[in-house]
Amino acid sequence: MSARSDSIGELAKEPSVLRRLLRSRSGALGLVIVAFYVTVAVLGLLQITPYPPTEQHRVDRLQGPSSQYYLGTDMFGRDLLSRLIKGSTNSLYVAFSCVAISSTLGTLIGTASAYIGGTFDNVMMRIMDIFFAFPAILLALLVVVILGRGLDKTIIAIAVVYTPIFARVARGPVLSVKEMEYITAARCIGMHHRRVVFFHVLPNTLAPLIVQVSLALSWSLLTEAGLSFLGLGIQPPEPSWGVMLSESQGISEIAPWLMIYPGLAIMLGVLGFNLLGDGLRDVLDPRMKRLR
């Protein structure tokens, strides 16, 4: 009895995931960067920008950074800082939406596939393999061909790309968890499969999925930026980091700030989500820490 209460005491002393995340240098830095981006995105959402992001000031075209325009203006005289803030809103909106869709769908597919097993599992995984055979950007382009361009269609295109990844990540742990005795026990007392999956299997397989969510957010930011850079994602004049970088092409020689700031925004954003993902992995799967 005393041994049991000791172990319960130890468990109670175990610091929370957030506290452990803040203790790891990379995790804490990632969290700070992500929090900063989310704050900026909210500012953009509330339209708190120095100027309206699409407002043109024709007389002030291609101005360098100054006290009037903190990060300068583009070829239409639009304020770069305002466009970066609104761009963060759009880019993060796309990233969060497509990760929400792909993680939900992927987890459902992967979990169902592993839990049901047999031929169903085999067929589902072969279908996922087919999606894996396409380079991410090509698959996204194929979806854009079918659906057309625009913000919401970009979300669907990227979600299609990442759903198979989540399915695969979710499937592995479910395969081992479903063989555990407590699952057999739950089934023996007559619990319905759906209840077993949602209350006993899924909560015990969440750790790798949480890590994957953070990493998928960084990939989604990159894919969105790539699609928008190619002119097939978010459509101008609506700003996104990829759109802004694409607009800087050809004039970056005379106005390098048009390339530098959106570039930095992408890099720092991706870095933030990557660091957060790494930090989460250290906290949730300590075996990985030594190897990074």
Place this chain on the structure above:
Amino acid sequence: MFRYLAQRLVAVIPTLIGISLLVFVAIRLVPGDAITTMLGTEAGMLTEKQRASLEAYFGLDKPMVEQYFSWIGRVLQGDMGYSVRHGKPVLTLILERFPVTFELAMLSLVIALAIGISIGTLSAVRHNSMIDLFGRLFALTGLAAPNFLIGTLLIYVLSVYFGILPNAGDYTDFTENPLKNLKQIIFPALTLGFSFSASVMRTTRSAMLEVLGQDYIRTARGKGLRPRAVIFGHAVRNALIPIVTLAGVELGYLLGGAVIVEKIFALPGIGRLTLNAISQRDYALIQGATLFIAFNFVVINMLVDLLYAAIDPRISYVSKK
């Protein structure tokens, strides 16, 4: 080994069929009828009779399943359709552009492996030193910087500081003028190579750290082998497996055409061909190119699987019956 090869070949067939089905269905999901999508605005000038005869010619009046089988039958005979926009067969176009993509992919891979494996190994051997810190920062930056940003920056630096315009167009074939060709392809290859080297570095570092902690490394050191012999003779070779996997996956992607980098540097490869086909709504070409890229990807992954045996003596494909 041959038995394993045969098994792997059989195993990829369902995936290949699945890919062809997906591409076939995807193109048919595009809104609008096939003749209009094929001919664009010119379809408006067709009479009813002309449209019907075109539909019969392309087999569009037949049921969907029959259309699929007749399409895949033609693909297997090397007929991937005809690009109305280019006025050439799709396969000819793909084969014309593939050498550019192939050269770019190979050169990028060599650059990425050279940078990634050296920094990764150094970082692992000098674990927790300044070199390691530099290596990790390099990997973090490389992973966070998209290749189109690196490409754009490279073009900026080259044009502003060195007066070179690497994206000036007029591509020259390697066989025509190797030096001019290399001058054109080196910058996009550096862009892709640098971009990819970050993940190679990370994988090398973690694989090396794992290997360096093994008992046989301690034994090798204990028996007085020089550090260089331990690292290159024992550690690196065993750390190669995850690097080969990564390189295989990346090569598959690269052979699919680095869409964005080919566009930035105006290289006439598969990626740019596909991208142009998408903006010109050239569906026969989109269908053919996508199918080609995905098939490539599957075949390369299979070859990578076979490469494992050559690298890791512990892996044997002999049946254990």
